[in-house]
Amino acid sequence: MPTIAATIIQILAEEIIGGTLAPGSKLEEKVLAERFQVSRTPVREALREMGARGLIELIPRHGGVVANIGIAELADMLEAECELEALCAQLAAQRMSVVEKKQLERLHEQTEALVKGQDEGEYLTLNKKFHDVICAGTHNQTLSGMLRGLRDRLSAFRNAQAGTERRLAVSHEEHGAVVEAILASDGAAAYAAMRNHDARLSTKVLDRLRDSRHERTAPRTERPAAAHLHST
Amino acid sequence: MPTIAATIIQILAEEIIGGTLAPGSKLEEKVLAERFQVSRTPVREALREMGARGLIELIPRHGGVVANIGIAELADMLEAECELEALCAQLAAQRMSVVEKKQLERLHEQTEALVKGQDEGEYLTLNKKFHDVICAGTHNQTLSGMLRGLRDRLSAFRNAQAGTERRLAVSHEEHGAVVEAILASDGAAAYAAMRNHDARLSTKVLDRLRDSRHERTAPRTERPAAAHLHST
DNA sequence: GATGAATTATATGTATACATATTGACATCA
DNA sequence: TGATGTCAATATGTATACATATAATTCATC
Incomplete structure (x- = not known):
């Protein structure tokens, strides 16, 4: 008990x-x-x-x-998520067992139907699973734990906003690139694909937050020296 | 209060x-x-x-x-630390302001005297500061917070072991490479230098732990599928 | 009517008291 | 002798009571 x-x-x-x-x-x-x-x-x-x-x-x-996240903090968290997730994808590509890869592949196939059916709710569930499988694929509990904790915190915030992601098809396609790279055990490609995916979502989330904040209240001046986000 | x-x-x-x-x-x-x-x-x-x-x-x-860390967990944590710290070094190289860079440079110079004097205690203090300055240099509180939390957990464990690092000179030299890269705003070089530094220390820590455990008690079989540490 | 000081009200911080699960010892039995 | 079961001792989990700091309200004064 x-x-x-x-x-x-x-x-x-x-x-x-x-x-x-x-x-x-x-x-x-x-x-x-x-x-x-x-x-x-x-x-x-x-x-x-x-x-x-x-x-x-x-x-x-x-x-x-x-936790109510300010724009600066959100930018930090998104950047950290992007980097961590890309790293995890890379490790997963290098370390996933055959059965783990098969599992990932199946999951991705299952998602395809939901994309066509525009079933957003169920898509989000499988989407979370998708990232969890990759986390597990790193075979590193510390890294995956950190990433999942961060994802949870962000999730709290994402769900508070309206529609999370309209264009499921685009997201699904990007996932496809990640899956392909992992199945091919190509760490560098997996890293790049996941980074690209997360970076695109991050800018969307940040833009939407900036808009919604601008309407209601002045943005809090939290970190004067703004980060050069994704300048790499 | x-x-x-x-x-x-x-x-x-x-x-x-x-x-x-x-x-x-x-x-x-x-x-x-x-x-x-x-x-x-x-x-x-x-x-x-x-x-x-x-x-x-x-x-x-x-x-x-x-927290008593098993060998498998320690390997996970060290790998995560290595990757995170390299990432932070890269970001720091790209983002540190002039005054931050100056601060880092001075810190490194101060350490030099301690290396020659073999003052281990004081060296560890400045060493921690060194990493903290780099953390701050990322201008990303999420990333630096995660890394520092991880370093604290590892520190608990490192300090429990005997002498942390005999060859101060080697460590200092490696730090020098990191500093140089950061001052030159060379992200890739900073990443590589820091990764090299941490990877070397990691293997030492792991080896020592393996030895000490082998003497006293049988290693706990915690994660059968061993990670291919630093196989990149 | 607005401002501000004093008082009341309330929520958090801490202490104590009680409930319950685990540990170890001891006894009983196979 | 060893295993198992019961019982006492103890540590954690939870509830309640008290202390104190913050908030809200009231009331007086300007």
């Missing part, structure tokens, strides 16, 4: 990652305690752990809010 | 990273509570956060122990 705190973490994390709990939402201990019919103790521990994971922001004596 | 839990985290983390608390040490809430003259509550919260950070292992109903 898992501990109550662990259960709460799982539920809240899913809600944050899934977008039910929007970034900026306040998380009050008392409210959560009542909701889960438990005392504040396990709730506090859950919040603390989620804070350490970066899913929520935890300010002393002010409680927690679902 | 920081919270008690935060204070405890800082103290314990330092002890773990510094090697005072050796990997495998049990961390009992009651003992810690008595030591810090506080109740178990803040201690528990501290432990939980450190668990999320990976500094300690936290098993439900069994309490926490300072």
